[in-house]
Amino acid sequence: MRLLGFLVVCLTGGLLLYGTGELPDWGDTNSPASLHLSNDYIEHAMEQTGAPNLVTAVLADYRGFDTMFETAVVFCAGLACFLLLRDFRPKKTRYYRHVPTGVVLHVKNPDKQIAVGWEFEDMDKDWVPSDTIIKTVCRILIPFIQIYALYVVAHGDFSPGGGFQGGVIFGSSLILLAISYNLKTLMKRVSEKFLGIFSAAGVLVYVGIGAIAMVLGGNFLDYSKYAPIFGEHHIRALGMLGVEIGVGMAVTAVMVVIYINIVSEGRHDEGL
Amino acid sequence: MYWPIDLIVLTFVIFCAIAAISVRDLLGTAILFGAYSFMMCLLWAVMGAVDVAFTEASVGAGVSTVFFVAAVFRTSRRTKD
Numbered sequence: 001m002r003l004l005g006f007l008v009v010c011l012t013g014g015l016l017l018y019g020t021g022e023l024p025d026w027g028d029t030n031s032p033a034s035l036h037l038s039n040d041y042i043e044h045a046m047e048q049t050g051a052p053n054l055v056t057a058v059l060a061d062y063r064g065f066d067t068m069f070e071t072a073v074v075f076c077a078g079l080a081c082f083l084l085l086r087d088f089r090p091k092k093t094r095y096y097r098h099v100p101t102g103v104v105l106h107v108k109n110p111d112k113q114i115a116v117g118w119e120f121e122d123m124d125k126d127w128v129p130s131d132t133i134i135k136t137v138c139r140i141l142i143p144f145i146q147i148y149a150l151y152v153v154a155h156g157d158f159s160p161g162g163g164f165q166g167g168v169i170f171g172s173s174l175i176l177l178a179i180s181y182n183l184k185t186l187m188k189r190v191s192e193k194f195l196g197i198f199s200a201a202g203v204l205v206y207v208g209i210g211a212i213a214m215v216l217g218g219n220f221l222d223y224s225k226y227a228p229i230f231g232e233h234h235i236r237a238l239g240m241l242g243v244e245i246g247v248g249m250a251v252t253a254v255m256v257v258i259y260i261n262i263v264s265e266g267r268h269d270e271g272l
Numbered sequence: 273m274y275w276p277i278d279l280i281v282l283t284f285v286i287f288c289a290i291a292a293i294s295v296r297d298l299l300g301t302a303i304l305f306g307a308y309s310f311m312m313c314l315l316w317a318v319m320g321a322v323d324v325a326f327t328e329a330s331v332g333a334g335v336s337t338v339f340f341v342a343a344v345f346r347t348s349r350r351t352k353d
Binding site: 055056152160161162164165168169171172175255258259263265 | 345
């Protein structure tokens with residue numbers, strides 16, 4: 001069976017390699033894509049959209065409809081993770097640690113809870129002593145990562161990056177908080193309800209910008225119809241920025257939702 | 273001009289891919305996938321596709337490695353085959 005699998009993999013790989021021989025060379029000016037389409041984008045994208053980064057102009061303006069459904073796919077991924085993994089059953093037993101002495105209490109009565117404060121702290125099976133160096137370094141680093149993520153979102157139409165990358169970086173900064181402290185610290189700052197609403201709001205911002213353009217008398221996602229409100233100058237780039245913010249919101253929330261559901265087996269109480 | 277860098281990075285990509293499927297420790301596989309993604313990111317950057325390289329670096333090498341590690345943390349570190 002292993003040999004058969006190996007043969008199938010080799011055959012498929014060989015066929016794929018054989019197929020790549022027919023592909024145009026890298027940077028070939030006579031390839032079908034470079035003959036009409038790329039020329040048109042390179043020559044007219046700047047004057048038509050006002051966005052210096054052609055990739056963003058194509059993704060968020062010419063192919064804005066595609067990107068909208070990509071955002072919806074990311075949202076669906078978060079939703080699927082939530083529906084598959086979330087476990088609402090309450091925990092039977094709890095562990096608490098008495099901070100001054102280090103004594104661990106095992107409370108077996110599910111109705112009895114100890115108030116968590118400076119005297120007792122939450123604990124679980126995978127508890128490890130917190131490391132001051134890791135905590136401090138991450139605490140200093142996280143604000144800078146978040147500022148960088150916002151920069152990437154805001155400069156999506158000028159430089160590489162955009163809503164998707166910025167959202168992933170912002171989500172990773174929140175995940176870093178959960179890793180360096182613990183999951184409860186993250187859940188105290190961003191609740192599950194907030195994440196759900198935030199991810200849906202991101203998709204809504206994207207669709208809303210498209211739909212309001214229809215209300216103003218244009219096609220779906222036709223940003224130039226916003227000109228009477230925001231002025232003629234760079235109106236399409238401005239519309240792209242709005243759309244990127246929507247993508248960033250959705251992606252940020254979905255990354256955090258996926259992480260907390262995987263790492264705590266859907267119980268949101270203990271984890272990495 | 274760019275050929276040597278290209279070839280070196282491609283060699284690393286293939287090494288990482290083979291190592292990722294042959295290593296028994298799943299945590300090691302997750303890290304090797306991160307290295308693989310980062311090499312792919314370098315390859316995109318050499319080809320001039322900076323946006324794709326950025327996405328690969330943040331999604332492939334960053335967040336998906338963390339998801340793999342989280343999944344390994346909750347399941348088992350050893351493979352069965």
